Amino acid sequence: MATSASGTTHRRPAVGGRARTAIAALGGVLATLVGMAVGHLVASLLDPSASPVLAVGSTVIDLTPTPVKEWAVSNFGNADKPILIGSVLLVTLLLAAVAGIIAARRFVVGLALLLVLVGVAGVLALVRPTATIVDLVPALATAVTGAAALWWFHRTALGVGPGTTPAAADAPREATTQDTEGAGATDHPTGPRPTRRGVLVAGGVLAATAAAAGAVGQWIGSVKTRIGNIVLPTAVDSDPDLPDGLDIDGLSKFRTPNEEFYRVDVNLTVPVVDQDDWTLTIDGDVENELTITWDELLDMDMVERDITMTCVSNDVGGQYVGAARWLGVPLTDLLERAGVGDRADQLLSTAVDGFTISTPLDVVTDGRDALVVVGMNGEPLPREHGFPVRLVIPGIYGYVGSTKWLTKLTLTTYDQEVAYWTERGWATQAPVKISSRVDVPKAAEEKEPGTVVIAGVAWAQTRGIAKVEVQIDGGGWTEATLGADAGVDYWRQWYYEWDATESGRHTVTVRATDVDGEVQTDARMAPFPEGSSGLHTRAIQIA
Ligand SMILES: Nc1nc2c(c(=O)[nH]1)N[C@H]1C(S)=C(S)[C@@H](COP(=O)(O)O)O[C@H]1N2
Ligand SMILES: [Mo]
Numbered sequence: 001m002a003t004s005a006s007g008t009t010h011r012r013p014a015v016g017g018r019a020r021t022a023i024a025a026l027g028g029v030l031a032t033l034v035g036m037a038v039g040h041l042v043a044s045l046l047d048p049s050a051s052p053v054l055a056v057g058s059t060v061i062d063l064t065p066t067p068v069k070e071w072a073v074s075n076f077g078n079a080d081k082p083i084l085i086g087s088v089l090l091v092t093l094l095l096a097a098v099a100g101i102i103a104a105r106r107f108v109v110g111l112a113l114l115l116v117l118v119g120v121a122g123v124l125a126l127v128r129p130t131a132t133i134v135d136l137v138p139a140l141a142t143a144v145t146g147a148a149a150l151w152w153f154h155r156t157a158l159g160v161g162p163g164t165t166p167a168a169a170d171a172p173r174e175a176t177t178q179d180t181e182g183a184g185a186t187d188h189p190t191g192p193r194p195t196r197r198g199v200l201v202a203g204g205v206l207a208a209t210a211a212a213a214g215a216v217g218q219w220i221g222s223v224k225t226r227i228g229n230i231v232l233p234t235a236v237d238s239d240p241d242l243p244d245g246l247d248i249d250g251l252s253k254f255r256t257p258n259e260e261f262y263r264v265d266v267n268l269t270v271p272v273v274d275q276d277d278w279t280l281t282i283d284g285d286v287e288n289e290l291t292i293t294w295d296e297l298l299d300m301d302m303v304e305r306d307i308t309m310t311c312v313s314n315d316v317g318g319q320y321v322g323a324a325r326w327l328g329v330p331l332t333d334l335l336e337r338a339g340v341g342d343r344a345d346q347l348l349s350t351a352v353d354g355f356t357i358s359t360p361l362d363v364v365t366d367g368r369d370a371l372v373v374v375g376m377n378g379e380p381l382p383r384e385h386g387f388p389v390r391l392v393i394p395g396i397y398g399y400v401g402s403t404k405w406l407t408k409l410t411l412t413t414y415d416q417e418v419a420y421w422t423e424r425g426w427a428t429q430a431p432v433k434i435s436s437r438v439d440v441p442k443a444a445e446e447k448e449p450g451t452v453v454i455a456g457v458a459w460a461q462t463r464g465i466a467k468v469e470v471q472i473d474g475g476g477w478t479e480a481t482l483g484a485d486a487g488v489d490y491w492r493q494w495y496y497e498w499d500a501t502e503s504g505r506h507t508v509t510v511r512a513t514d515v516d517g518e519v520q521t522d523a524r525m526a527p528f529p530e531g532s533s534g535l536h537t538r539a540i541q542i543a
Contacts, residue, residue, distance in 0.1 A: 020104065020158065021101055021104070023104075023157055023158060023199055024100045024101045024103065024104035024154070024158060025097035025098075025100045025101050026097075026100065026199075026203060027100040027103070027104075027150060027153035027154050027157060027158070027202070027203075028096040028097045028098065028099045028100020028101065028103065028110065028114065028150065029093050029096050029097050029100060030149065030153060030202075030203060030206035030207060030210065031096070031100070031114065031146050031147075031149035031150035031153055031206065032092065032093060032096035032099075032114065032117070032146055033093070033096075033206070033207075033210040034145055034146065034149040034206050034209050034210045034213070035052075035114075035118065035141075035142040035143065035144075035145045035146025035147075035149065036051075036052055036053055036092075036142055036146075036210075037209070037210040037211070037212075037213035037214035037217065038141050038142060038145040038209075038213045039051060039052045039053075039118075039121075039138040039139060039141050039142030039145075040052075040053070040138070040213070040214055040217040040218075041141075041213045041214070041216055041217035041220070042137055042138045042141040042217075043138035043217070044216075044217040044218070044220040044221040044224070045220060046134055046135070046137055046138065047132075047134065047135055047138075048221055048269045048272065049125075049128065049130075049135075049267075049268070049269045049271075049353075050125045050131070050134075050135035050136075050137070050138045050139075051125075051138055051217075051269070052118065052121035052122070052125065052138060052139050052142050053085060053088055053089060053092070053121070054085070054268045054269055055121050055122075055124040055125035055128065055135075055139075056088050056092070056120070056121050056124055057084050057085050057088045057268045058124075058128065058266075058267070058268050059124045059127075059128075060084060060088060061084065061266055061268070062266070066424045066425050066426075066528065067528070070313065070526075070527060070528050072084070073264075073313045074313065074315050074318070074527070081268060084268070085268065092117065095113070095117055096114065096117065098113065099111075099113040099114040099117070099150075100150070100154075103150060103154055103160070103161070104154060104158050104160055107151070107154060107160055107161040107162060108162075110150070111147055111150060111151070114146055114147065114150060115143055115146075115147065118139055118142050118143040118146060119139075119143075121139050121142070122136055122139030122140070122142075122143075125138065125139055128353075128354075129353065129354030130352070130353050130354055149206050149209075152202065152206075153202040153203070153206060156198045156201060156202040157195075157198045157199040157201075157202040157203070158198075159198075224272065225270070225272050225383055227380055227382075227383065227387060230275065230380045232298075232302075232327060232374060232375045232379075232380060233298050233299075233302050233327075234302075235302045235303050235304040235327055236301045236302065236303065237301075237303045237304070238303070238304040239304060239305055239306045239325070239486070239487060242254065242255055242306060242325065242484075242486055243484035243485075243486060244484065245483055245484060245493055246455065246483040246484075246493045246495060248440060248453060248455045248493075248495060249440065250439055250440035250441070250442055250455075251439045251440055251455045251456065251457075251493060251495070252323075252439055252456070252457045252491075252493065254323070254483065254484070254486070254493060255306075255323055255324060255325065255377065256322040256323050256324055257377070258324070258376055258377050258379060258382050258385070259382075260322075261322040261324060261376075261385060262311065262319060262320045262321065262322050263384050263385070264311045264313065264320060264398065265355075265404060266355060266420070267353065267355075270383045270384050271351070271352050271353050271383075271405045272383065273352055273387065273388055273405055275294040275387075275388040276293075276294060278293070278294050278352075278388050278389065278407070279291050279292065279293055279294075279407065280292050280297065280334075280372070280389065280406065280407060280408065280409065281407070281408045281409070282334060282335070282337075282338040282408075282409045282410075282411075283408065283409075283410050283411075284344065284348070284410035284411035284412045285340065285341035285342075285343045285344040285411040285412065286338040286339055286340060286341060286411050287338065287339030287340075287341065288337075288338055288339055289338065290337060290338050292334075294388060294389075297329060297372070297374065297389065298374070300329045300333065300334075301329070301333070302327055302328060302329055302374070302375075303327075303328065303329075303330060303369070303371070304325055304326065304327045304375075305325070305326055305369045305371060305394075305487075305489065306323065306324075306325050306326075306486045306487055306489065306490045307323070307324070307325075307326055307369065307371075307392055307394045307461070307489045307490065308321065308322070308323040308394075308459050308461055308489060308490050308491040309321070309322055309323075309324070309392065309398055309402060310397055310398065310432050310435070310459065310461070310531075311397060311398050311399070312397035312398070312399050312400075312426065312430055312527055312530070312531045313527045314435075314527065314531075314532065315526070315527055315532045316435075316437075316524070316532050316533070316534045316535070316536050317437050317438070317536040317538075318437075318532075321435075321437075321457075321459065321491070323459075323490055323491050324376050324377050325376070325377050325378065326371055326373045326375065326376060326392045327373065327374055327375030327376075327378075328371035328372050328373035328374055328375070328392065329371065329372045329374075330369070330370070330371060330372075331364055331370040331371060331372050331391065331393075332364070332365060332370065334372060334409070335347075335364070335365075335409075335411075338411075340361075340411055341411060343413060344361055344411035344412055344413060345360065345361050345362070345413050345414060346358050346359070346360065346361055346411075346412050346413055346414050346416075346417060347359045347360075347361050347364050347409060347410070347411060347412075348409070348410040348411075348412050348417045348419060349391055349403040349406055349408065349409050349410075350403075350406075350407060350408040350409075350410065351403055351404060351405040351406060351407060352405045352406075352407045353405065355403075355405075355420055356417075356419040356420050357391075357399060357400060357401065357402070357403045357419050357420065357421070358400065358414070358417065358418070358419035358422055358428065359391075359393060359396070359400055359401045360400075360428065360429060361411070363393065363395075363396060363401070364393065368393070368394050368395055368462055368489075369394055369489065370391070370392075370393040370394075370401070371391070371392045371393070372389060372390075372391060372406070373386070373389065373390050373391065373392045374388060374389055385404060386403075386404030386405050386406065387405070389405075389406045389407075390402065390403060390404040390405065390406050391403045391406055394461045394462055394489035395431055395432055395461040395462030395463075395489065396430050396431055396432060397430045397432060397531055399420075399421045399426060399430070400421075400427075400428070400429075400430045414428060425528070425529055426528065426529050426530070427529045427530035427531075429530075430530050430531060431462075432459070432460070432461050432462075432531065433460075433520075433521075433531050433532070433533050434458075434459075434460040434463075434465075434512050434513070434514050434518060434519075434520040434521075435458065435459055435460070435512065435520065436456060436457070436458035436459075436468055436494075436510045436511060436512040436520060436535075436536060437456045437457055437458070437510070437536050438454060438455075438456040438508060438510050438536050438537075438538040439455055439456045439457065440453060440454065440455045440456070441453075441454065441538070441540050443538060443539070444539065444541065445540070445541070446541040446542075446543055447500060447540060447541065447542055447543065448542075448543055449500050449501055449502075449503060449542055449543065450499070450500060451497050451498070451499060451500075452497070452498045452499075452500045452540065452542070453495055453496075453497055453498075454470060454480075454495065454496045454497075454498055454508050454540075455493065455494065455495035455496070456468075456493070456494060456495075456510060456536075457491045457492065457493050457494070458491060458492055458494060458510075458512035459490075459491035459492070459512075460488075460512065460514040460515075460518075461488070461489045461490075462488055462489060463488055463514040463515050463516055463518070464485075464487070464488030464489075464514060464515040465482070465491070465492040465512050465513070465514060465515070466513050466514060466515045466517070467479060467482075467512065467513040468480040468482060468492070468494040468510060468511070468512050468513075469510070469511055469512075469513075470496045470498075470508055470509065470510050471508070471509045471510075471511075472498060472506060472507070472508055473506050473507055474507070474509075477511070478496065480494040480495060480496040480510075481494060481495055481496065482494050483495075488515065494510075500540075500542045502542065503542045503543055504541075504542060505539055505540070505541055505542075506539070506540045506541075506542060507537050507538065507539055507540070508537065508538050508540055509535050509536070509537045510535065510536055510537075511535050520533075520535065521533050521534070522534060522535045
């Protein structure tokens with residue numbers, strides 16, 4: 001390729017081959033990273049969820065069809081959010097690379113592509129239910145810095161862009177007389193040859209800027225989201241102190257520490273609510289619509305209850321279950337204040353971000369401990385778990401009762417209102433199914449012959465667990481020993497000492513029976529649309 005048709009050799013190889021394209025792509029990527037990092041930083045000051053990448057990610061979450069969501073949740077578990085953000089980033093950066101390459105040929109066109117990308121993010125930030133016009137600012141910051149960075153990189157590293165000669169920028173063939181770098185005979189538009197130094201300087205500066213802006217944004221975000229000093233009231237009525245749980249290595253702790261409690265929600269950024277700005281409105285079919293503040297809520301009588309919470313997306317043997325002590329006001333006390341009318345059959349709860357959950361009204365009022373919660377395991381609710389106020393309703397899956405970042409309760413009917421997940425095909429009635437799980441031995445763990453401890457947890461909220469049985473290699477069912485009982489809404493630990501004599505691969509299966517005598521079914525069902533069923537089996541390797 002170094003020889004032209006006339007047979008003369010260029011003084012130097014044509015610029016603009018692979019190296020030039022790669023550098024141009026790098027410029028697009030770096031400029032976009034700088035723009036996004038600055039947008040993130042600006043968003044951390046104004047409204048974290050308006051950060052361009054997150055705005056795109058949130059929209060992807062809402063538009064993703066339910067089966068795909070299900071698949072992601074069951075395959076990625078709690079990593080689903082990082083994976084989603086990663087995918088959005090990857091696609092964005094690929095497009096950014098294309099924009100960079102185009103910009104090296106026709107700067108304005110490449111720049112336009114970059115701005116279209118930012119524009120999409122800006123629009124998505126604006127159409128979220130809680131968005132205000134201020135949420136456009138992070139996208140604007142991204143657009144301005146991204147454009148400036150692209151221009152500067154392409155000028156410094158490639159010698160193209162506005163402010164360089166048209167020859168360099170658009171490189172029509174006839175302009176090559178100005179191009180002393182001798183690229184005139186090449187079949188692609190050219191600018192001056194990129195110098196190693198220019199590329200290094202431009203690349204280094206942009207990468208450092210992106211890293212710094214991103215880090216500062218993260219830091220501001222973490223400082224702003226720290227929960228200040230809050231003194232929670234003492235409960236007027238508490239469950240007895242939690243009995244000691246079984247302490248077996250690898251077995252779920254009897255009480256799940258807040259940091260280890262599973263998290264499931266549609267939010268890419270945790271809503272940040274100041275308790276002093278928070279209010280709870282009760283409206284709809286009520287005698288007196290009312291709005292109460294944080295201080296008014298804290299003045300009400302609180303109770304403390306041990307309740308196990310489960311996500312409907314928890315597959316057999318899954319990790320979306322946790323047990324905690326919750327401090328809150330009985331939901332019925334608040335509903336009594338408002339005076340519920342006789343038309344309502346649904347309690348629609350709304351979160352600060354507009355997310356909705358519908359709960360059958362008869363479930364709320366059947367005497368179970370439905371709570372408007374402010375405390376979790378003796379601390380204010382962590383932001384991830386709904387600070388300042390959430391619902392916890394035992395015996396139904398989280399998506400029909402455990403609204404986090406709660407701000408409104410509406411007494412309505414199923415004819416009138418459809419909540420977020422119901423709209424996506426999930427069941428309206430969703431009692432938690434009797435479930436049990438093997439925690440130890442861990443999957444694929446090898447054990448020595450002799451006594452092998454098999455242990456796990458079982459739950460059947462509102463009914464309680466009466467019995468857990470294990471089955472080895474498809475044989476008969478043997479009763480396991482149950483751990484302490486902390487009430488019908490709480491899970492129970494269990495263990496079984498198996499005398500393993502034969503080496504090789506064995507299987508253990510577990511099933512639970514609730515206090516009413518109902519035995520956990522072995523009929524396998526997927527989580528959609530009303531919760532998984534079937535028995536958990538684990539393979540055990542005996543050496
Ligand atoms: N505002 C809000 N509340 C929500 C959700 C949500 O996406 N947004 N997800 C629900 C679901 S599906 C579950 S299982 C529980 C999980 O609560 P946790 O994250 O505290 O474990 O919260 C529920 N409350
Ligand atoms: Mo859930």
